Amino acid sequence: MSHPPTGSRRAATGGGMPGRGLTGRADPDVLRAENAAAPHVPDLWKRVGAMFIPYRKHIALTVVLVLATSAASVVPPLLVQRIFDGALFPTDGAGGTAPPHLSLLTGLVSLMIGIFVASAGLSVWQTWVTSNVGNRVTGDLRVTLFDKLQRMELAFFTRTKTGVIQSRLQNDVGGVAGVLTTFVSSIVGNTATVIASLVAMIVLDWRLTLLAVVLMPALVVAQRRVGLVRQRIAAKTQESLSEMTSITQETLSVSGILLSKVYNRRGFESERYAGENRTLIRLQIQLAMSGQWFFGMVTVIMSSVPAIIYLASGLLLARGGEAGGGVITAGTIVAFTTIQARLLFPLMSLMRVALEVQTSRALFARIFEYLDLTPAISDAPDARDASDAPGPVGAIEFRDVTFRYPDASEDARATLDGISFAAKPGETHAFVGPSGAGKTTIVYLAARLHEASGGSVVFAGTDVRELTQDSVVEQVGVVTQETYLFHATIAENLRYARPDATDEDLVAACRAANIHDTIESFEHGYDTAVGERGYRLSGGEKQRIAIARVLLKDPPILLLDEATSALDTLSERVVQEALDNASRGRTTLVVAHRLSTVVDADVIHVVAAGRIVESGTHAELMALAGRYAELAAGQAR
Numbered sequence: 001m002s003h004p005p006t007g008s009r010r011a012a013t014g015g016g017m018p019g020r021g022l023t024g025r026a027d028p029d030v031l032r033a034e035n036a037a038a039p040h041v042p043d044l045w046k047r048v049g050a051m052f053i054p055y056r057k058h059i060a061l062t063v064v065l066v067l068a069t070s071a072a073s074v075v076p077p078l079l080v081q082r083i084f085d086g087a088l089f090p091t092d093g094a095g096g097t098a099p100p101h102l103s104l105l106t107g108l109v110s111l112m113i114g115i116f117v118a119s120a121g122l123s124v125w126q127t128w129v130t131s132n133v134g135n136r137v138t139g140d141l142r143v144t145l146f147d148k149l150q151r152m153e154l155a156f157f158t159r160t161k162t163g164v165i166q167s168r169l170q171n172d173v174g175g176v177a178g179v180l181t182t183f184v185s186s187i188v189g190n191t192a193t194v195i196a197s198l199v200a201m202i203v204l205d206w207r208l209t210l211l212a213v214v215l216m217p218a219l220v221v222a223q224r225r226v227g228l229v230r231q232r233i234a235a236k237t238q239e240s241l242s243e244m245t246s247i248t249q250e251t252l253s254v255s256g257i258l259l260s261k262v263y264n265r266r267g268f269e270s271e272r273y274a275g276e277n278r279t280l281i282r283l284q285i286q287l288a289m290s291g292q293w294f295f296g297m298v299t300v301i302m303s304s305v306p307a308i309i310y311l312a313s314g315l316l317l318a319r320g321g322e323a324g325g326g327v328i329t330a331g332t333i334v335a336f337t338t339i340q341a342r343l344l345f346p347l348m349s350l351m352r353v354a355l356e357v358q359t360s361r362a363l364f365a366r367i368f369e370y371l372d373l374t375p376a377i378s379d380a381p382d383a384r385d386a387s388d389a390p391g392p393v394g395a396i397e398f399r400d401v402t403f404r405y406p407d408a409s410e411d412a413r414a415t416l417d418g419i420s421f422a423a424k425p426g427e428t429h430a431f432v433g434p435s436g437a438g439k440t441t442i443v444y445l446a447a448r449l450h451e452a453s454g455g456s457v458v459f460a461g462t463d464v465r466e467l468t469q470d471s472v473v474e475q476v477g478v479v480t481q482e483t484y485l486f487h488a489t490i491a492e493n494l495r496y497a498r499p500d501a502t503d504e505d506l507v508a509a510c511r512a513a514n515i516h517d518t519i520e521s522f523e524h525g526y527d528t529a530v531g532e533r534g535y536r537l538s539g540g541e542k543q544r545i546a547i548a549r550v551l552l553k554d555p556p557i558l559l560l561d562e563a564t565s566a567l568d569t570l571s572e573r574v575v576q577e578a579l580d581n582a583s584r585g586r587t588t589l590v591v592a593h594r595l596s597t598v599v600d601a602d603v604i605h606v607v608a609a610g611r612i613v614e615s616g617t618h619a620e621l622m623a624l625a626g627r628y629a630e631l632a633a634g635q636a637r
């Protein structure tokens with residue numbers, strides 16, 4: 001799957017999950033995605049390997065421990081041969097059987113038990129090291145992905161379902177955790193045991209060894225095929241898990257449950273969930289079953305080998321026992337079949353690990369696909385700090401700015417077209433006009449939350465593309481249309497703007513935003529938990545807390561998007577006063593529907609269909625008797 005610069009098509013379509021849209025109709029894009037295999041990521045295993053580089057010392061220790069444990073595991077069967085042939089049933093030199101050699105027997109048995117104890121100790125140590133490495137690598141991956149997602153531009157989040165993003169972090173990273181934790185030790189350990197066992201078998205009798213391994217190449221080929229099938233099922237399973245997370249996240253959030261309740265759609269939502277759940281169950285059963293026949297076949301073959309060995313040994317003994325090889329003794333046969341039986345477990349484990357690794361390719365591919373997304377907005381290599389820009393702090397200018405949302409259709413008109421204005425430090429510029437005209441978009445462009453498609457946004461005399469994003473945002477305070485509060489206390493929400501703010505700072509900001517008395521009237525005051533997304537508070541209270549939060553940040557530039565829309569007339573006046581005070585000495589860009597709130601603005605811009613059609617003071621625009629006067633007349637009625 002190819003990915004466009006700002007994210008995959010799947011991300012753009014909200015995950016492209018198998019399933020149905022909200023209407024219950026099958027989405028063709030979704031169905032196409034259901035049949036798609038995991039995205040192709042070049043050098044995937046090299047990149048997975050690179051994640052282990054910081055832990056190379058631990059890996060080296062793991063390898064040593066695993067090799068020691070594996071080597072120790074093949075010694076006991078070799079001792080068995082010595083016990084049988086040298087201690088239990090020694091020959092007397094004349095071809096007869098001598099009495100058991102008790103001192104040798106005691107020595108060998110003690111050695112055997114000692115090896116078991118040492119192996120157990122080594123194995124505990126090795127588990128500790130590997131689980132440390134595996135979990136840390138998984139943790140690093142999770143944090144890197146989280147950090148990457150935070151760097152993505154706003155538009156990425158508006159076009160991708162939150163649940164889909166969450167699912168990559170939780171289900172996909174969680175899904176590879178097992179492989180990352182066990183694969184070094186499993187591969188090294190089992191490979192070492194297999195090799196050691198094979199060497200021991202060859203030492204015992206090469207002819208029997210040949211017989212025992214003759215079917216191995218066929219098994220390896222079969223295993224690869226099973227792996228590919230599992231990879232495809234795993235990719236679909238992750239897609240389905242992702243859809244499940246999306247449904248949960250959408251439906252069981254405060255807004256989602258409210259919507260579902262007021263439209264009486266509980267049954268529909270449950271069916272949507274149950275439908276996806278059926279898909280998931282089907283895929284999980286398919287995944288669990290894929291390879292079972294293969295492993296069944298391997299078990300039959302490997303379990304039959306001892307019987308075949310007895311048969312072959314019998315045939316060789318019947319032919320004189322020495323043809324082309326050494327003497328086959330009872331001890332040799334017992335030791336050989338013991339080692340061969342011990343070969344079964346590591347060999348099966350190795351095949352299972354190989355299969356898991358192959359399956360996990362689909363998950364790694366999904367993770368790397370997100371890690372490889374390129375944020376549409378990022379710092380230029382030589383980007384400067386906004387505070388070092390040559391122009392005055394707080395100056396904002398739009399020079400012939402055009403903008404089109406990335407997912408807007410090609411033939412649609414540009415969202416913004418030829419926007420130009422210059423706000424000097426301390427000035428208030430208001431944007432008014434019909435809904436959907438592009439006012440909010442202008443304000444977001446000023447903070448570089450979107451990137452201009454044409455023209456330039458100039459910040460302190462410098463094109464924002466030449467400044468670091470962090471330093472631009474540092475100088476800007478934004479109050480958005482919809483207030484977002486974390487599920488935390490009021491004080492914690494306020495301190496998000498300035499973690500080191502004192503209690504007095506909080507009170508001062510809240511007084512200025514006309515919310516202090518309301519907060520004080522709550523039983524727990526500033527320690528009141530606001531509930532999920534602030535649902536514990538009324539719309540007006542939330543908005544005033546958002547204003548207090550931005551006042552606490554105290555930035556030179558304020559961007560207000562209908563900041564007073566949820567307030568009653570009295571509060572609006574008091575908050576307006578607070579905002580007027582707050583915007584004194586700061587550049588303020590304000591989006592307003594009610595013209596009464598912006599009559600005092602230095603410049604009012606009337607925006608219509610993505611263009612500024614009139615600009616001037618209230619008096620000038622009224623005198624013009626154009627669009628503004630029309631809007632004013634409409635609101636006066």
Ligand SMILES: Nc1ncnc2c1ncn2[C@@H]1O[C@H](COP(=O)(O)OP(=O)(O)OP(=O)(O)O)[C@@H](O)[C@H]1O
Nearest residue numbers: 158405407408415434435436437438439440441442
């Ligand atoms: N993320 C987005 N992707 C695509 N189109 C968008 C996106 N956000 C907004 N738009 C579109 O861009 C246009 C301008 O939106 P904007 O929110 O700037 O309008 P507005 O003037 O602030 O409207 P309102 O007064 O109703 O808030 C609208 O037609 C809207 O549908």
